[in-house]
Amino acid sequence: MTDTPVIQLSDLSIGFTGRAGYTLPVLRNIDLTVRPGESIGLVGESGSGKSTVALAAMGYLKRGLRVLNGSATFEGHDMFALNRKELESLRGGHLALIPQNSGQSLTPTLRIGAQLTEALRLHSRLDPAQFPARVLELLGQVRLPDPQAIIRRFPHELSGGQQQRVAIAMALAGEPRALLLDEPTTGLDVTTQAHILELLRDLARETGMAMVYVSHDLGAIARVCDRVVVMYAGEVVMEGSARQVLTAPTHPYARGLLASIPKLSDPHLPMALGGRPPAPGGAGDGCAFVDRCALASDLCRTTRPMLAPGPGGAPVRCHHADRADTLPMTSTGDHAARAGVGTAPVLSLQDLEIRYSKPGILDRLRGLQDTRPATVDDITITIAKGETLGLVGESGSGKSTILKTIAGLLPPAGGEIRFDGDAPLPRSVEQRGPDHLRRIQLIFQNPDDSLNPRHTIAEILEQPLKLYFGLSGTALQDRCVEILERVRLGGHYLDRLPSQLSGGEKQRVAVARAFAANPDLVLCDEVTSALDVSVQAAVLELLNDLKAAQGTTYVFVSHDLAVVRALSDRVAVLYQGRLCEIGPSAEVYALPSHPYTEVLLGAVLEPDPDTAPKLTADDVIELSPPAKGCPFQRRCPRKIGAKCDTDTPPWQTRDDGHAIRCHIPLDDLHRQQQADS
Incomplete structure (x- = not known):
């Protein structure tokens, strides 16, 4: 596998001309190199320029934007110098995009099977006789239940998460050499997201496919990315390995993002990062983060920090990176207690x-x-x-x-x-x-x-x-x-x-x-x-x-x-349109009683590359529940026998209102869970 960059952005600046005639930058001096088999995560708040970077790698700019300086290349091709026909020969096949809104990539009047077949016809080298089998294989890879039924449906007949999985399958149809992902798992449930990320990570390692992964979900970034780039106000403020950025960040902004994440182990509301990013062109001559930073000094207001190696070696754009570890990375105190509940x-x-x-x-x-x-x-x-x-x-x-x-x-x-x-x-x-x-x-x-x-x-x-x-x-x-x-x-x-x-x-x-x-x-x-x-x-x-x-x-x-x-205050757990558990949030999360709830919580991704979800390799989501018995019978890791296949499970309710619908007595379930842990 060659080490030659697949995607390379060099000193790239992109902006637009404002009403007053001034040029306002959206991206400032972006340098980014992605090699074969490497996965790069782009993180930051909305408007920080993450999606603009990903689209620039395709040679695409939103209306009104233009390149101010620098370049964007894909396998040596200058993407902003290519004509329309040359771009079309690369996009979709060699260089694929999974958009944030799956509806933007699906045609509402075409069945799913026809849309995937079209993607194969345009971007793959397969013989047309191989298309039907490959369509079903792609749908199976993205964990869509009953592919034979899915191919006959229209997009509006699928849930948002199912539409997103079809969009992922379409992007993978051409076996791209580089994949740009703009919030690809936003609409996916936790189990499907975890399995899709495993698929993407394995494809990158096995085929050498490069990935640029744009996401707000730092848990997803931790699971699939080798390196992480933190963006703020159109510029890179920190980059490094996933472990460096997510476990020991040296920029105050990166630490603020981590403190804003809700945790399964913490029942309190997370701590929001105060203030808002500057408008394009409003960063001034100093640090763009100065008005929101607890470490800000006069130097930060007058001099723009350079991106240079900081404590630990990861490049960071901060005058006070050596003091960043004094700032919290988790919510502190009960700053936003949950409001009260009435009785009516x-x-x-x-x-x-x-x-x-x-x-x-x-x-x-x-x-x-x-x-x-x-x-x-x-x-x-x-x-x-x-x-x-x-x-x-x-x-x-x-x-x-x-x-x-x-x-x-x-x-x-x-x-x-x-x-x-x-x-x-x-x-x-x-x-x-x-x-x-x-x-x-x-x-x-x-x-x-x-x-x-x-x-x-x-x-x-x-x-x-x-x-x-x-x-x-x-x-x-x-x-x-x-x-x-x-x-x-x-x-x-x-x-x-x-x-x-x-x-x-x-x-x-x-x-x-x-x-x-x-x-x-x-x-x-x-x-x-x-x-x-x-x-x-x-x-x-x-x-x-x-x-x-x-x-x-x-x-x-x-x-x-x-x-x-x-x-x-309370959580109701649904499986295939059937209620299987309901109870106070604290109780359900502390002691998930139904086997399905246990599966869901085990698949949650943490923003730590060393923490892996608990997944079952052969776990397959179904399109509809069985005609009788427990709806979860075919996937249940604790199935007890024929009773689960034939009898509707009864409700078991505790004094605090926590109830599950399962044949296994609550006490037996809790003993099994404690033994497994």
Whole structure:
């Protein structure tokens, strides 16, 4: 295997011309070398330039940007000197990209099988007769259940995590020599994410594929990357081995990022990094991090630090790197205690059943019933005012489906939903009155689903304020600015379009839009998945503050189990649309009783390259539950026999409300878990 760089950025600066005619840099003097088989992680807050670096490696710049100096090469090709045809010959095949938003790479009108076949036709050297088998192999590699069924589906018939896995499969179809990954595991559950990262790491080592991995998830970075580059305000502030950067960082910013990460072992909300990065061109002559740094001095304000070897040998851009170890890397104290919970129920789900599939017209004429298992079945949960209920489970377990049904976007097939003690909620959003529409707000996993691309941020925020509160003029504008400030954006965002924002910034606008309606119940569908760890911590604090001040109730869906623990009072665990465990967060995390919950928590990634998840190599996610017996029977590591195959498991409930649905007695489960540990 050659040591010649696959990707090389040399003194690359990229910027745009502002309204006043000044050139404003987005990237400043970036040097990056990626060799065959090497995986480089790019980390930093939204807007730090990570995605711009990855796209520059492909020779792509967003509209309005231009190269100020430097170069970007791929296997010796100057990417900004190639014409369109030459770029197309490299992109997708030799140099592939997995985008943050899987929907951007999937055609909504084509079935999954056709899209993967097209990728093979364009970017592989296989004989067309080999395409069908290779399509199924790719889907199996990314752990999609029942590939034969998946190839016949359209993108909208898959969950967000399943769509993301299809996008990963498409990128791998051409067996690229370099893979650029922009938040590739954002929508994936913990078990799938861990297995996908193992696949990517093995491919890099076995085939020599180089990877540039952009992510807010420092646990994922620790698992797959050899080196880590920390970016802030468009420049590199630290780089080194994954172990150097993630366990002993010598830059205050890197330590602040680590302190912002919620931990499975810590029930408290994480500590948000104060302040915000400077706007492009606003770093001045000194250190770009000076206004947020606890070690800042007069020297930091007047002189830009150089990237030079620091304590431990890793290059760092800081005048006071020798004192960085005095700053914390974990949250300190109970700075954001969880808000209290009331006793009055605000939301009640009773025997809720949801089906996506419907009998065809011929089946209905014949009087035939759909005998396939329901997508979601037998969900009974009561949520108190001011409570946060976390819904967790793998992709396709029905979490988002339940939220959409509560919001009225998907009618239930059975059962009922009651809100604030009233009569059952109307089944569809069209049947609900303005008061219910205001009081129940849904924040989507993908902010593009709720942000009109043709409206400015001001117009997006003004709509609920005008509709529900009749605001206008100065009061309207002031309220928009206030709402943006609460999600750590400023008034200068009001004139921007969604396309001018990073993925994390768009998600913050979506959060702001929901809270503009002053809701009583907020349905959060992966609302922090696109946020960097510092902004994520700030949004969690915001949600908790609103809950304390207004008694806001949340149903919080997330694949990040540490985030769920930090915010939630109770946790409900779903498998294949069936509830298998529910109880107080502290109890569920301290003593996960159901075998499935045990599997989920064992797959959580820690930001430490020396800590590996607990995975089962032959564990395969299913597309639907078995017709009878325990839904988890085929994957259960503690299966006890034929009873699991044939009998529906009973509920076992403790005095504190912690309940599991399993045939194994609770005491026996706990003894087995203690023996294994």
